[in-house]
Amino acid sequence: MSAALVYEWRRITSIRATYVLAALFLLATAAVTFLIAQASAGVDFEGNAIEATAVPLGVVVVTGTNALSAIFLTTIAAQSFGHEYRYGLIRLTLSEFPRRWVIFTAKLAMVVAWIVALFVASVAVAVLVLAVSRTDTEPWSADVWNQIWRSGLFLVGYCAIAFALTLITRNLVLGVVIPLLMSAVVENLVVFGLAERAPWIADVLPFQAGNRFATGELGINMATGEAFTNPSFLASQPGLVYLVWVVVLVAASFVTLRSRDA
Numbered sequence: 103m104s105a106a107l108v109y110e111w112r113r114i115t116s117i118r119a120t121y122v123l124a125a126l127f128l129l130a131t132a133a134v135t136f137l138i139a140q141a142s143a144g145v146d147f148e149g150n151a152i153e154a155t156a157v158p159l160g161v162v163v164v165t166g167t168n169a170l171s172a173i174f175l176t177t178i179a180a181q182s183f184g185h186e187y188r189y190g191l192i193r194l195t196l197s198e199f200p201r202r203w204v205i206f207t208a209k210l211a212m213v214v215a216w217i218v219a220l221f222v223a224s225v226a227v228a229v230l231v232l233a234v235s236r237t238d239t240e241p242w243s244a245d246v247w248n249q250i251w252r253s254g255l256f257l258v259g260y261c262a263i264a265f266a267l268t269l270i271t272r273n274l275v276l277g278v279v280i281p282l283l284m285s286a287v288v289e290n291l292v293v294f295g296l297a298e299r300a301p302w303i304a305d306v307l308p309f310q311a312g313n314r315f316a317t318g319e320l321g322i323n324m325a326t327g328e329a330f331t332n333p334s335f336l337a338s339q340p341g342l343v344y345l346v347w348v349v350v351l352v353a354a355s356f357v358t359l360r361s362r363d364a
Contacts, residue, residue, distance in 0.1 A: 106199050106208035110182075114212055117185070120178060124220055127166065127174035131224040134165040135231040159240045160249035162232065166224030167253045167260075167316065169286055175217055175257065176264035176278050182209045183265070184274025202359050210265065210352070217261045221254050248318065255341075256316035259348040260285075263308070266348075266355035285309035305340075308347035314340035 114120055139157060165171060186192040199205040240246075260281060268277025293304045304310045 103204055103208065106204045107211065109195075109198070110205075110208045110212045113185075114178075114182070114216065117181065119181065120216075123174045123178050124216075127171055127220055128224060128227050130168075130171040130174065131166045131227050132231050134168055134170060135162055135228040136235065138162050138165070139232055139235045157232065157240065159232075159242065160246040163225050163228045163246065164249055164253035164316075165228050166221055167257045169282065171224065172257060172260060173278065173282060175220060175261050176281060177274075178216060179213045179261035179265040180268040180274045180277035182213050183269045183272075184277055187272045188274055203356070206356055206359055210262070213261060213265055214258055217258050218254065221257055225250060245318075249316075252318060252341075253316045256312050256344070259312060259344055260309075262348050263351050266351040269355035270351075270358050281309070285313075306343060308344060311340040311343035311347070315344050 139162070166175075183192075186195055195205060196202065199208075264277045264281050267280050268274055271277060271280075289307045289310050292307065293310060296303050
């Protein structure tokens with residue numbers, strides 16, 4: 103396993119795109135944080151005075167999880183197997199590590215390590231931007247820290263899904279695009295389209311559940327935005343639903359790696 107981890111470390115650190123994507127991720131985080139800070143700074147972009155409000159710190163410090171920023175991290179995750187298939191290197195990799203579970207575990211572990219490290223860096227960048235802009239923020243609290251770790255887990259799961267879909271489809275682009283479309287467009291259309299016939303549908307969709315877990319909105323009807331009086335088990339456990347989806351997709355991707363020829 104140690105040899106596979108070293109191999110994967112050298113692979114991911116030797117690709118220039120890894121550093122470009124990491125830099126773009128942090129820049130996007132800084133840009134989104136700055137825009138939110140400006141919206142609450144007491145002046146508009148033309149310098150006109152407006153009513154200032156305290157920035158919700160728990161929301162701003164996790165700007166690395168927004169769709170604009172996250173797409174760069176999902177690309178890093180998708181490259182793990184995406185580059186192997188795109189450039190025909192998978193046969194060489196599997197020749198070096200014939201036990202496929204070893205290289206699969208090494209790649210997944212390295213992806214998670216990079217995502218966690220970059221997410222922590224994004225929180226630091228957001229805090230720095232807020233400090234430089236001298237924006238009034240809500241104080242640090244247990245709720246803020248809960249928001250950070252929930253958002254971090256959501257982002258790791260999001261990138262793990264991209265990792266899995268890339269391996270299943272053997273296509274880097276699809277591994278990035280499918281989670282983005284599902285979370286931003288498809289699931290929302292499904293929820294609102296089936297709001298009356300199947301109000302429970304939001305409880306079982308992966309990114310609907312993941313977003314509720316990340317924001318701490320338990321028992322929220324995503325079709326109406328109102329809280330359930332007596333939420334179902336699935337509605338009250340969005341983190342569990344999200345985890346099941348992540349585990350199932352990652353397991354399915356491993357099965358495809360084991361069962362298909364390189």
